[in-house]
Amino acid sequence: MFTALGLCTAVLSGCISDSTRGWSAPVEDEGQQYVSSTRGKLDGISAATNATPVWTGELTQPLGQQDTRLLSITINPTDTPFLGDLIQIDSEIVRVRSLNINGAEREMVLDRGFAGTVASPHAAGAKLEAVRRAWRFPDDWHIREGDARGLGGIYATPVLDSTGTLYVGDYDGWVYAFKPGDVNLDAANDDQEPDTALVDLGKQIVGGLALDETSGRLYVAADDTVYAIDTNRLQASLTAGGGVTEPEPGFSFSAGDAIWGAPVIDGDSVYVSSLDGKLYSLDPASGAVNWTFDAGRSLATTPVLDGDLVLVAGFDSRLYALNKNDGTEVWEYIATNWILSTPVIADGTAYFGDFDSILHAVDVQSGNGQWTIPLARGKIRAAAAVVDGFVVLGTDDGWLLGVSLDTEALAWEVELETDIRADLIASSNEVLLAPDDCQTLPGGDFEIYYRAIDPSTGTLKRVDGIC
Amino acid sequence: MDIFGAIGDFFSFFLITPLINLFVLLTTVTGNAGVAVILLTIIIRVLTLPFTLKQMRMTRLMAALQPRQQEINRRYKDPRRRQQEVMKLYREAGLNPVGCFSGLIIQMPILIALYRTFILSVGEAPESLVSLSGRLYDWEYLRSGLPLPADFLWLHLGQPDPFILPLLVAMSTFVLQKMSTLPAADEKARAQASMMNLMMPLIFGWITLTLPSGLGLYYALSNLIGIVMQYAYVGGGPVNYRALLGLSQDPVLPKALEARERQLNQFRSSSNDDEEDEDSTDDESPRPARNRSGSRAANTDTGGGGRRRRRRYGRGKR
Numbered sequence A: 001m002f003t004a005l006g007l008c009t010a011v012l013s014g015c016i017s018d019s020t021r022g023w024s025a026p027v028e029d030e031g032q033q034y035v036s037s038t039r040g041k042l043d044g045i046s047a048a049t050n051a052t053p054v055w056t057g058e059l060t061q062p063l064g065q066q067d068t069r070l071l072s073i074t075i076n077p078t079d080t081p082f083l084g085d086l087i088q089i090d091s092e093i094v095r096v097r098s099l100n101i102n103g104a105e106r107e108m109v110l111d112r113g114f115a116g117t118v119a120s121p122h123a124a125g126a127k128l129e130a131v132r133r134a135w136r137f138p139d140d141w142h143i144r145e146g147d148a149r150g151l152g153g154i155y156a157t158p159v160l161d162s163t164g165t166l167y168v169g170d171y172d173g174w175v176y177a178f179k180p181g182d183v184n185l186d187a188a189n190d191d192q193e194p195d196t197a198l199v200d201l202g203k204q205i206v207g208g209l210a211l212d213e214t215s216g217r218l219y220v221a222a223d224d225t226v227y228a229i230d231t232n233r234l235q236a237s238l239t240a241g242g243g244v245t246e247p248e249p250g251f252s253f254s255a256g257d258a259i260w261g262a263p264v265i266d267g268d269s270v271y272v273s274s275l276d277g278k279l280y281s282l283d284p285a286s287g288a289v290n291w292t293f294d295a296g297r298s299l300a301t302t303p304v305l306d307g308d309l310v311l312v313a314g315f316d317s318r319l320y321a322l323n324k325n326d327g328t329e330v331w332e333y334i335a336t337n338w339i340l341s342t343p344v345i346a347d348g349t350a351y352f353g354d355f356d357s358i359l360h361a362v363d364v365q366s367g368n369g370q371w372t373i374p375l376a377r378g379k380i381r382a383a384a385a386v387v388d389g390f391v392v393l394g395t396d397d398g399w400l401l402g403v404s405l406d407t408e409a410l411a412w413e414v415e416l417e418t419d420i421r422a423d424l425i426a427s428s429n430e431v432l433l434a435p436d437d438c439q440t441l442p443g444g445d446f447e448i449y450y451r452a453i454d455p456s457t458g459t460l461k462r463v464d465g466i467c
Numbered sequence B: 001m002d003i004f005g006a007i008g009d010f011f012s013f014f015l016i017t018p019l020i021n022l023f024v025l026l027t028t029v030t031g032n033a034g035v036a037v038i039l040l041t042i043i044i045r046v047l048t049l050p051f052t053l054k055q056m057r058m059t060r061l062m063a064a065l066q067p068r069q070q071e072i073n074r075r076y077k078d079p080r081r082r083q084q085e086v087m088k089l090y091r092e093a094g095l096n097p098v099g100c101f102s103g104l105i106i107q108m109p110i111l112i113a114l115y116r117t118f119i120l121s122v123g124e125a126p127e128s129l130v131s132l133s134g135r136l137y138d139w140e141y142l143r144s145g146l147p148l149p150a151d152f153l154w155l156h157l158g159q160p161d162p163f164i165l166p167l168l169v170a171m172s173t174f175v176l177q178k179m180s181t182l183p184a185a186d187e188k189a190r191a192q193a194s195m196m197n198l199m200m201p202l203i204f205g206w207i208t209l210t211l212p213s214g215l216g217l218y219y220a221l222s223n224l225i226g227i228v229m230q231y232a233y234v235g236g237g238p239v240n241y242r243a244l245l246g247l248s249q250d251p252v253l254p255k256a257l258e259a260r261e262r263q264l265n266q267f268r269s270s271s272n273d274d275e276e277d278e279d280s281t282d283d284e285s286p287r288p289a290r291n292r293s294g295s296r297a298a299n300t301d302t303g304g305g306g307r308r309r310r311r312r313y314g315r316g317k318r
Helices: A002-015 A231-239 B003-030 B033-047 B049-064 B066-075 B079-093 B097-122 B126-133 B140-144 B164-180 B187-208 B213-233 B255-281 B306-317
Strands: A027-029 A032-037 A041-046 A055-059 A070-075 A086-089 A092-102 A105-111 A127-131 A133-137 A166-169 A174-178 A196-200 A205-212 A217-222 A225-230 A243-245 A251-254 A264-266 A269-273 A278-282 A289-294 A304-306 A309-313 A318-323 A329-334 A344-346 A349-353 A358-363 A369-374 A385-387 A390-394 A399-404 A409-415 A425-427 A430-432 A447-453 A460-464
Touching: A027 A425, A032 A447, A166 A205, A166 A217, A174 A205, A174 A231, A196 A231, A205 A264, A217 A231, A225 A231, A231 A243, A264 A304, A269 A309, A304 A344, A344 A385, A358 A390, A385 A425, A385 A430, B003 B033, B003 B097, B003 B140, B033 B049, B033 B097, B033 B213, B049 B066, B049 B097, B049 B213, B049 B255, B066 B079, B097 B126, B097 B213, B164 B187, B164 B213, B187 B213
Parallel strands: A196 A243
Antiparallel strands: A027 A032, A032 A041, A041 A133, A055 A070, A055 A127, A070 A105, A086 A092, A086 A127, A092 A105, A166 A174, A174 A196, A205 A217, A217 A225, A225 A251, A264 A269, A269 A278, A278 A289, A304 A309, A309 A318, A318 A329, A344 A349, A349 A358, A358 A369, A385 A390, A390 A399, A399 A409, A425 A430, A430 A447, A447 A460
């Protein structure tokens, strides 16, 4: 009886734990999109379905409307199709469900009728173009250096430098630096793992990373501390084949509580917000405090700069605008609930959502509210994206919403089956997102991962086939 | 909605959400999550006091009936008949076996709800706070205290403690168990009790290693209160530290034996009264003989109950 009670406690406590994964924003760079997860996964995804295909081919027989059938297709023999590859046939996107390799010919079962397209007939000879997730760390390779075992949950958005090095911080306190271009998933090649430099900070990295390539410093907010790490040491380690590097930070600055926003670099200052209620302006070289602003309640958003102002918000439902030179308060705007959505500034207006599901538009110079729109959906934690005259938001209960700046009204809304907590990113004519989970789309019996949508309609533009 | 979803919603609405709000309120008022855990433990202990007292009473009665149960086990080889006689004995004594675990049964959902409470309220990960906001009642004062301070002494209440707290949980579980159990009548039962007294603290200590230390703190405090209640329940008296350390087979609380005897005698006298009532209406049954002391229950450790009861068992055996 006692044993059963004890074991039940253990089992149930495991079963009812939270399983969020989307918290950090997606990062895109030259054909690759990096999506990280609080469950300790980092995906390198081919950036677009119309990007350079991983393989091409053509239908050797016609594909009828609404068919889901075994197809025999011819592909480029130099490339290998993977399960889950997404194939574009004319305007339709299908997915490889199973494979049978037979010399140069590949027989494969294709899933059809998803991604917002209507299954349509295709003639024999139709061209095929396939894209796929490039890799997943640590599924495709593992790093066992020092105490690093796999990858911890990722809350901080990774950063890329101009040399193609990706810096990733995890919840276990490790910073990883590697070049995604060095990942080699060729099965015949044992050396899949890119050389990786590691630094153990020993504290949960939640807030974020900020890179100053000029000074060669990577600022990492880990728990309540900001570390300034010399990236030259990491690059030297990479050149030498990678491995664990002692952090030896240029400085470390400790706030009074955890830091949930990313550090922001601006010339002579690094701005850091903290749950201790303070916004700090630090000297980027020494870590000395230039000034401190005390809001009295926890600050949680990443500071945002606009001209001489720095904007920050948090748990007291207020958006503060401070003079970035001395930290004096210029104005404050009061919402009705927590503000954890980092403001996005476009054309002199700051847009952000709050936990009452209200979108606020505030004039940055005066602090006057221009308009608010009650969206009547879930809590808004993700930063909005402003693209092509639309403010796009994601809510904690899985709604994507588009507000037209022309009409200052809700233009469209799309419900996903999963929460949206990671910041939305404005990209060229589209919005990148990292939802909490995959979902099944109407007309398909498998799951896909939303990666990009059209800001004017909310329709899906890009997906990842592997969940 | 499926049945599991409905149960989950019910559990969440009536237990998890109220506990979360109570914990947030206590922490906001006191400004210290550790103090809030202490207050929460006391409140829960007071609310579950009827179950705890029932468990203590039933456990004591179960121990008092042990010799007679062994007598039944010796006399009846047929498991079904043995079961019937044991249940009859329980019925006569007013013992509900489930009552022995009533305190533990009520603790299970509370422990699970508290796990959720600490994960959401003082968990380090930011998403827990987002989830927490959806659980709070519509009262601005509750939101005003968030995020909650999670540190107490050496503990972060949202994270497991790797050493001291599991040790405290294991030790307090061990002491509470030793104080709650009386020496078993036979060697087999004694071995089983010894095994339980060792295994349970180890299991709970091990579980504490993986759970938020707020839950471990609650459990250790709850055990501490249980130890004090157990001591008071038997009427205080000296503590046999040799028995506590396993160096003696005597009870840890010698007064517990007296309490057991009292309870057994109460049962005997009440059952004798019942039998006398039966005898007065049953002309064919011989009246049971009294022993020298006038009691029909002198032989307490051999099943007792007087000749009539032994004869009844004898008939059963034939």
